[in-house]
Amino acid sequence: MKLCVLANLYWDLTLDETLAKLKPLGVQAVEIGAGGFPGKAQCNPAQLLADEKKLQEWKDTFKKYDIELAALACHGNPVHPDKETAANFDRDFREAVLLAEKVGCDTIVTFSGCPGGSPEDKRPNWVTCPWPGDFLDVLEYQWNEVLIPYWKEMSAFAQSHGVTKIALEMHPGFCVYNPETLMRLREAVGPVIGANFDPSHLIWQGVDPVAAIRYLGDAIYHFHAKDTKVDPINTGRTGVLDTKHYIHVKDRSWSFRAVGYGHDAQWWRDVISNLRLVGYDGAISIEHEDSLMSLDEGLTKAVEFLKDTLMFEPLPTSISWA
Secondary structure: OEEEEEHHHHOOOOHHHHHHHHHHHOOOEEEEEOOOOOOOOOOOHHHHHHOHHHHHHHHHHHHHHOOEEEEEEOOOOOOOOOHHHHHHHHHHHHHHHHHHHHHOOOEEEEOOOOOOOOOOOOOOOOOOOOOOOHHHHHHHHHHHHHHHHHHHHHHHHHHHOOOOEEEEEOOOOOOOOOHHHHHHHHHHHOOOEEEEEOHHHHHOOOOOHHHHHHHHHHHEEEEEEOEEEEOHHHHHHHOOOOOOOOOOHHHOOEEEEOOOOOOOHHHHHHHHHHHHHOOOOOEEEEOOOOOOOOHHHHHHHHHHHHHOOOOOOOOOOOOOOO
């Protein structure tokens, strides 16, 4: 496994400045924002694709610091019911794929997206219950008329340019938000669709990350190291569905935390061990979204925590004691 960082947390720094900060921490790989919500601070695919010299300088920066490019992050909603919004996210995804081809990166991390409830809608419609029956009609439209056709097209496009892993982050608010919906899309589209496994989005839904890892198995293509703390006092009063801003930690039912601040070391060791058990040996990419810590403090604490938790050596092929 490789200790990795989702680098868009340093949105105000260049790639060179970002890698210079990460190298002394012992970071081995990075996930770089290449459009969509993660932005383009350290990577503007359109500019790099149009200028071979800039592209070579960008590639050389990774060599300079001996840090690997693990994935390009291009989270967005390319099936948004607003056509202009959808087109912008779609363009970003396609450009990220073309850049990945140029630099030999086989993994794009993104969201499935969420359409409206009908062709006439202006805003996404995330369905969370089957009744009244209107909601099932919405799901039928979203999946069969929009989501599956779009990702079939994008999967073919990605594979034609050497991107064999579209790692969808299971995130509430989008059609793929848990392991079951991830596998539903994978079965409809093909194995180019897999999971960016971020336990922080599963924890507050009541999903056991270890059980989810065992269920998804080799469909896990990337991993975000981010924790969640569920507040039993607030949850006991209001439940887990919470639309209060993330900055209001004291009043929220749950909050994102740096790894180790939502669950203890043994919990994380079980997650990491089960990743290895199903054959995952890729990047463990720290995503900092802890409202109680600065970027530098949260990242440093996460790095030190994971150094004692990850398994860096190759999986043994034999054992000496049996």
